[in-house]
Amino acid sequence: MHPTLPIDAVLGDLVSAVEKHGQAVLMAPPGAGKTTRVPLALLNTIHGKIIMLEPRRLAARSAAERMAETLGEPVGQTVGYRMRGAHKSNKNTRIEVVTEGILTRMLQSDPELTGVGAVIFDEFHERSLNADLGLALICEVRGALRDDLALIVMSATLDAAPVAELLGGAPIVHSKGRAFPVETRWLDTPTKKTRRFEEAIADLVVEAVSQNTGSALVFLPGEGEIRRVEQHLKGRIPKDCAIRPLFGAMKFEAQRAAIAPCTTGRKIVLATAIAETSLTIEDVRIVVDGGRSRRARFDPASGMSRLITERASKAEAEQRRGRAGRVAAGLCYRFWTKGEEGAMPAFAPAEIEAADLSGLALELALWGANETDLAFLTPPPHGPLSEARTLLQGLGALDKSGYITPHGRTISTMPLHPRLAHMLQKVGPNAANLAALLNERDPLRGAGVDLTIRIKALKTFDPRADRGGLERIKLDAKRLRTGLKSDTSSGSQYSLAEMAALAYPDRIGLRRKGDQARYIMSGGKGAVMDNGDALANTRLIVITDTDGAPREAKIRQAIAITESELRGLYGDQIAWHDICQWDKRARRVVSLNREMFQALILDERQWNDALPEAIALGALDGLRQIGLPWTPAAQRFAARVALMSDDYPDMSETALLSTLEDWLLPYLKGARTEGALRNLDITEALRNMLDWAQMARLDQEVPAAFVSPMGRNLPIDYSGEHPEITARIQEMFGTTRHPTVGPKHVPLKVVLTSPAHRPMQVTMDIPNFWKTSYSDVRKDMRGRYPRHPWPEDPTVANPTLRAKRRGT
Incomplete structure (x- = not known):
């Protein structure tokens, strides 16, 4: 029963x-x-x-x-x-x-x-x-x-x-709840940030097993944390407790030993998320939850994934808690306070939201469907999926239209990432060791980045290696060789570096000039390795593993490749390009001939007979960096256009910089240095953006000058927040409507001055000024300037600039 x-x-x-x-x-x-x-x-x-x-x-x-x-x-x-x-x-x-x-x-x-x-x-x-x-x-x-x-x-x-x-x-x-109740205990106060996670968790485990009976299950994010907690626990736990690690990379026999019931005493299982679900670990009465999870995150901008450790979700915590109540009443110790629980996310993100989608893109192409054709609970994000399809096209798995190729059908059947499957199919059995190695965790962490050390460790003893990991890699390599079809290439013509380059054509790294350990990858992103590494001085490498950092990834595995090997593989993609571009350091346009493989510059020479059109385009890039050389006249003209209707061009700096080729290119006149660009007068170019009819409307509706009641042209200053004129108060006598400009009738800001040309009043409503403040101004000014007219009603007085004759 x-x-x-x-x-x-x-x-x-x-x-x-x-x-x-x-x-x-x-x-x-x-x-x-x-x-x-x-x-x-x-x-x-x-x-x-x-x-x-x-x-x-x-x-x-x-x-x-x-x-x-x-x-x-x-x-x-x-x-x-x-x-x-x-x-x-x-x-x-x-x-x-x-x-x-x-x-x-x-x-x-x-x-x-x-x-x-x-x-x-x-x-x-x-x-x-x-x-x-x-x-x-x-x-x-x-x-x-x-x-x-x-x-x-x-x-x-x-x-x-x-x-x-x-x-x-x-x-x-x-279904109803678990079979047995589980009591939950939280920390009284948050753990100090200065204390190491593994040390604090070990203390909590010691407390839990010392105060309670039964075996314990401890949730930790990864193998590294498991090993460190194991060291902290040695000599501190009750004698009847045995420590049993449990993580995915272990041999199956060791995993089974961890979940098997104890014949004597009890055990402390230090486990990753592998123990969260579907497993009943015999004798467990205690769960200690470290509250952390390790997840893969893919950055579509760099095309690389990295593992990150982040706070576990409430759903994961509930799953872990349930492990304590599988066979009897239990206890769950949580490595956080009850107050901190509110900040935990409800659920972990679906893998489809954060993972490398190359395999998914290949499966969709093989199925003959787009992501929109299928009912996904969480639709795959467009950016990463687009990047994945670009990679598959580069590997020859998809054609330019996105349909799967015969090569894509072949590699889809292989139990590998499409990169590695592509390499294995191209090379054949000789690539099985490398494919299996790159498909597994690094068995020689901390031994430098050189990939050849890892390959040698598969054949000769290396005391630094994880023996269990090497055995898994050897077994997987054997399976891969067995599974290859008979028509697969023998691969004898490929070196180890060429094999790696077949899998990672976008991660071929070229050392940056003047910097020993920093590289630019063929995909355009940066990467760096420790200066003391044996490969740090190598000009060309293939980078097979990084930490995935989006700005400049830390190189964890790589192999040196010669330029002749690179040319042998990708000679059809290496070509000379004529380049005219802005050099930020030299502050000028430089003209070069470059031999390039994707983003890598393999060779570079001066382009002495560069075409004027190419130089001009380089100068435009310079202007985008240093900004437009605005003169007062150009600023006034652009400000006038801004007051017109929407059918006039946008002359804001942002809009103008985005359309430089359309309006400024013919006016550069050979300028190629920063000084020459800053001395450009762009007024004529701006004026030529308008046709004859637009210019006529502009001059009529937003004129450069205001015609005063005396018929004089008073310049309109368009440089401020409001267009502005300056006029003597007597010149504006008789004005009953405030002057405006533009189809929206924007009022002019009028600075009214005394006969001595000193500002007396600033107004944007002259009729109101006559009714209100003018009487006070008249009282103050008629004694100071008695020879000038100060009528009681300026709206009916004649404008004038003349003074009265002496004695009148």
Whole structure:
């Protein structure tokens, strides 16, 4: 007899939903038992094989073994599994647990999924890229080919409503909470920033295992943190506790040992996110959550991914907490205060939002669809997807129209990133070691960047190497060689550097002049390595791994390549270019002949007979950097145009700089230095942007001068916030309407002066001035300037500049 689990109470509802609607969304908290009970419950309902997807290899094998044990059979009969490099099932297997990438391959080779009756997505809340793609493909298959194909999406913490809506209104089945209660404890105060994370976590683990019984599961972001916490715990934990690391790069046997029940004493499992879902680690009563997660982030601007450590989400924390209540009541220690919990994000970002989308772009092309044709729960972002397609075109996997090529179809079947699959297909078996090495974690971290050291370590002993990692790489290389088709190139003509350059044509680095360890990559981005590294003085390298920093990436792996090797591979892409450009340091236009491979300048010479048109274009680039050489006349003219209607050109500096080729190019007159450019008078060029009719309207509606009541032309100053004139107060007698300019009748700012030309009044409403302030001005001024007229009503007086005769 098997113990009752919370999921058992809703299995009937789930089966009924599948029978009636053909699909369902199952929400079941951690520990409910959905992974091992749901497929078995469907055996008598589903005709054909049941495929269940698991996000991790360890979870897939463990789930298959647990279900087979429930049936009293060895794994591989009714229940089996399939993943890269491991397969245990036969033609009679009814339930097959697979890792997520396997489903994509099944669909691409047989879209109808012949013989499959149901597909189950387990732990869908993890939102892996393969799971999102697989669900989108299954939805299209159900709509177009297989309306009888049952679909179940299972999750612990995901918001179920959007998934049900994506599936066209699938019923949602809810299971009750975990089997056993879990008490949660938070820190009293935030951890000091000066204290190392691993040291503080180790103290919390010691406290947890010393005060409680049962085994402990500690969540840490990665292998490095696991190893450091392990060192901090040695000699400090109870004698009956054994430390068991658990992370994805370990051998499967070591992973199984970590989750197996203790024969004596108890254990402390130091685990990554591999232990968050689908696994029941025997004897665990305590969870210590470090509150951090490590995720891959892809930067489309640099075309590189990097791993970052960031705060875990509330959903992840809830998943981890649930591990303590799988088999008995438990405790969860959280490495943050209760107040800090409010700042945690609700969910982790879907992988499709942050990952390298090269593989997705290739799968979409193979399927014959665009991302808009499929029902994605989270649509792939346009920028990274566009960058991925550009890379695939460069690798020859897509044609210029974005359709998959025969080469693309071939590499899509390989269990590698498209870069590495392209290299392996081009080179053949000789590239298997390098492909496997670049597909795995670096087995020689801290040994310098040279890739050749890693390749040698696969053949000869290196005490610095991670032996387990090397063994995995060797095994994967063997599988890759076995999987290659017989018509693949032998690759004997390729050096190791050329192989790397085939995979990373956009990451061939050229050392910058005058700087030993800084490189410009062929894709246009910068990279840097430690000055003391053995490769730091190498002119040309192929960069195979960086930290992904967007501005200047830190080089972690690279290999030297000769120029002859580069030319042999990409000679058809290397060409001479005539360059006229602005040199910011020299402050002038420089004319050069450059031999270039993508962004790399392999050779450079002076271009002595540069064409005047090319020099002028270089000068325009200089103006974009130093700005337009405004003269007072040019500023006045542009200000006048700005007061006209919208059918006149925009003469703001931003607009003018963006259209320099259209209006200024003919007026440069050979200027190529900063001094010559600053001395340009652009007034004539600005005037020629208007046709004859526009100029006539401009002169009429926004004139350069205002005609005073005496018929004099008073210059209008357009340089300020408001157009402005200056006039003697007597010259404006008789004015009953304030002067304006432009189709919008913008009032002039009028500075009225005394007979001695000193400002007396500034107004933008002369009629109002006559009515209000003029009487006070008249009282003050008629005694000071008695020979000048100061009429009581200036609106009916004649304008004048003359003074009275003496004695009158």
